[in-house]
Amino acid sequence: MKPDAFAADLARKPETLARLALLLSDRNPWADVVPADTTRVVLLGMGSSAYAGAVAAARLRARGVVATAELASSCLLPAWGPGTLVVATSASGGSAETLDALTRLPAGVTTVALTNTPGSALTERCDAVLTLEAGVETGGVACRSYQHTLALLLALESHLIGVDTSALAASVDGAAAASADLLDRESDWLPELSALLLGPSGTYLAAPAHRLCTAQQGALMLREGPRRPAAACETGDWSHVDVYLTKTTDYRLLVFAGSPWEAQAAEWTTARGSTVVGVGGDVPGAGFTLRYAGDSDDDVALLAEVLVPELIAARQWQVTEADAP
Template identity: 75%
Template sequence: MKPDAFLEDLRRKPEVLERLARTLAARNPWSEVVQSGPARVVLLGMGSSAYAANIAAARMRSHGLMATSELASSRLLPGWGAGTLVVATSASGTSVETLDALSRLPAGVATVALTNTADSTITTRADSLVTLDAEAEVGGVACRSYQHTLALLLALECHLTGASTDSVVATVSAAAEASAHLLDRESDWCPDISELLLGPSGTHLAAPAHRLCSAHQGALMLREGPRRPAVGCETGDWSHVDVYLTKTTDYRLLVFAGSPWESQMAEWTEARGSTVVAVGGDVPGAGYTLRYPHDSDDDVALLTEVLVPELIAARAWLTAASEV
């Protein structure tokens, strides 16, 4: 992995997203590989792919679909059999756990590989292929491919519910604009936010349940690049699982705005003097708030907000590399 190349991958997000928007405006790729509505949907993946799939499956269930997201490494995959659509996501197409899961599925399921690498192993193990079209990530970190996984799974949601992809196209285009804004103004916010969040006891990230993947992916970026301790949490659940650390550590918290449980969180962070940074909206007790275009749109935020911890990670990684 290369920190300078990772930063360049991030800088190309708006351009590559706009290209994806044009592709989705021309056609929904799922209509070519999923001909009839499946009775059940299983989303498989690891790491970033699993984070995105968890939210996608929850959204499908909210529409009344029978859908689940499972870690490909699990020995307890659903035995739903015929009439099931399995989407196996691997940006590289070589995730060994996902390849193994494809070999353990019940007979009669329809399988689709969702990958950024069209000639990879996973394409030979699945019945059909949908490409992420995120282009090669030369930094070696799944950043654009994570973003495109979310966008393509939103398109799958449209296909399964019989909706037009017009809303997804608009969301992807708006996310490209929002990403460009954050990138263009990085020097205005990234140094200040980095100083606030990169503490001696690590960094914590919280997001509303319907965008929990942002907290998990953002934390992963801090671990994977600069190798800094970081963990993601759901904002409501924070008061049950993370609050304890505010009493004993120099607690630094990035909050992706949009949860009704932020005031409950603030009761503890304010009382204990924790450092809180808000992204995408006002959060009680935040010492710094970062806004960007269209951040009040949940779907735009879903595709955009993780760029903030990604850029923090990229800069911290470059600094660490220069000191070696």
């Protein structure tokens, strides 16, 4: 992995998202690969792919579709046979666990590879292939491919509930504009956010349940690039599982706005003097709030907001790499 190349990969987000928006405005690629008799959906993946899949599956269930997201490494994969669509996601197309999971599926399922790497092992083992169209990630970190995974899983949602992709294409285009805005103004917000969030006890990220993948991916970027301790939590669940650390550590929390449970968390962070940063909206108890173009659109936020911790991770990674002996 290469820090400078990772930063360059992030800089290309507006370009690749805008191109994906054009593709989705033209047609829904899932129409060519989803059998008409599909009644159930299984989303398989690891890491970033699993984060995106969990939110996508929850959205499908909320719209009446029988769907689940599973870690490909699980020995408890659903025993759903004919009528089941299995989407195996791996940006590289070579995730060992995902390839193994394909050998453990029941007979009669339809498998689709969702990957950024045409001709990879994953594509050879599935019935059909959809490419992420995220371009080559020269930094070795799944960043644009994570974003494109979300967008294409939202396109699957559109196909299964019978709506066209015009609204989705607009959201993806909005995410391109939001990304451009964050990149253009990086020097205005990133130094202060980094100083606030990169504490001696690590960085914590919270997001509403319907966008939990943002916090998970953001924490992963801090661990994967600059190798800093970071963890994710759902905002409502925070008061049940993470609140305890505010009493004993120099607690630094990045909150992606949009949960009705933010005030509950703020009671503890305020009382204990924790550092809180809000992104995408006003967050109770936040000492700093970062807004960006289009952040009032929930799907734009889902697709764009992760760029904030990604850029923090990229710049910190560049610093630590430069300082390394």
